[in-house]
Amino acid sequence: MSPNSVGLPVSIVMIEDDEGHATLIERNIRRAGVNNQIVPFSNGTAALHYLLGSDGTGSVHAGSSLLVLLDLNLPDMTGVEILARIKANAHLKRSPVVVLTTTDDQREIQRCYDLGANVYITKPVDYENFANAIRQLGLFFAVMQVPTTE
């Protein structure tokens, strides 16, 4: 991923409760040649705290670039809620959110796009496809432009 306008590299915020999944995702993204910083969170509360900052406004990330990799099924809240909070936040709303989850329920997919999700990917059950999907996502990250947070 190209650095943003002020030269800061894009951070990938990975919100994934399953440590194993997180590890597999990180490995496969790395294998695609993406070397950006990955900030992992295993629950929604901690992730929201990081994203919105201690003042809850999200201004803490002004000037940096974030890409959110989001699982929907978290132990303490749903990923949909995090998505809604990001897209409703003045600072974070333009940060790309990639929903990466096991659900292929059509209503859930529609709801996520309605809330402003940029990409929705269903985690393949079989690992070959899973690894492939993550690697392709990594290649996609390498070419995509991420806006600077205001």
Next chain:
Amino acid sequence: MFKRFLMSARAPVALTITGALILIAVVAVSFVIASRTAVLTDDVLQARLLRSAATEELVTLLEAETGQRGYLITGRASYLAPYLAARRHAQSVLANLERLSHGPTLVAVPIAEIWYLTNAKLDELQQTVSLREQGRGDEALAIVRTNRGEKLMEGARADLSRVSLEADRILVDDLAALNDYTDIQRGVTGAGGLLAIMFSSLSIWLLLRSIRDATGARTELESLNTTLEQRVLDRTTALTLANEEIQRFAYIVSHDLRAPLVNIMGFTSELEVGTTILQTYLEAEEPEQRPAALAAVRQDMPEAVRFIRVSTAKMDRLINAILKLSREGRRQLVPEPVNLGTLFENLVASLHHQVVATNTSVTIRPLPTIHSDRLALEQVFGNLLDNALKYLAPGRPGNIIVSAEGTRDRIVVSIADNGRGIAEQDRERVFELFRRAGVQDKQGEGIGLAHTRALVRRLGGDIAVRSEFGVGSEFRVQLPRSLQDRSIAS
């Protein structure tokens, strides 16, 4: 027997038919009596006419004889006029008598004999009158003295008197019969009328009763209909809820079981990658491959094994949890009287260690005794008390209040705490399987409340939560006072 007949639906119809039959019988009897009366009346009339004709004939003959005697004695013509009139009259009256005697009468009239006697008498009278007219009075008196005329008169009188008597007898008999018929007619009409009134009244009463019954049944049906709609609505709502819950359950189970499966397969592949690196290094023994091989042996491969182990353990826990819920759903509930006050005291005693450790005060207000499954109630309230003690707000002594309120057939048990509370968006989520809310600083699988809600619903109740984030939560368990046998198991 009769009462049962009256209560049957056929009773009014049967009574109406019986009433109609009685009326028909009355009419038929009246018709027969009327016909018989007409015949008798005819007979009476006939007998009367006969009697008067016979009497008149006798009187006429006597008149003729009287006129003749007067003329024979006095020779005056003034006696001849009644004689002549009676003579003429005697013929026509006798003709009338003969006509009547041919009519429908039971009186035997010896009409030929009467004709003979009458004519003979009239001839004898005429003979004497003629002799007197010719001045042969002595001859005429001589004829009278023969007593022939007297004998003829006696014969006619006897015959005519017999006819009169006979007619009188018939008259008396027929009048008596008429009287009897009138009595019968009166009796039949009276009894028939009485029966008709009885049956009509009974029919009307039965009809009124069936109308009243029908009205009552309709009212009942209407009210049933209204409550039926409500019951269908309630049941539909309950089924919809249950259905949504099952869908949600299936979704959660499939998702949560798939997640560790992806890990197991993923890290199996990672193990393969490590194996390949090791194999390559061991076979070629290239020194530059040594760091990668070392990394695989020291870090990647143990990590993969650890993840596989953790994921397998997690799957095992999930499957056990699902099995537990399923077993609970199948357990036979045994309703018995349960004193909730004692039940809560025992639960608090069993949680004594946590109560003391968290410096919590537990207040149990007066609780009723209900008829329900003891084990299920212990699990439900044990879970709720355990949660209340587990999710207290840090830095504030716990305060848990258990209370109950109720209506005639339902109670609501409230377990209120001053703990950390549940955020608004999580208040439904906390009841879902494998889902938890808030800061994840306590051990747990996300099963407790899902299990609790399933149990409460099996007990015929429901559970709800009121909460304010950071202030406290109140779980309200609504239960029937008496657990009924329920065909729908949750």
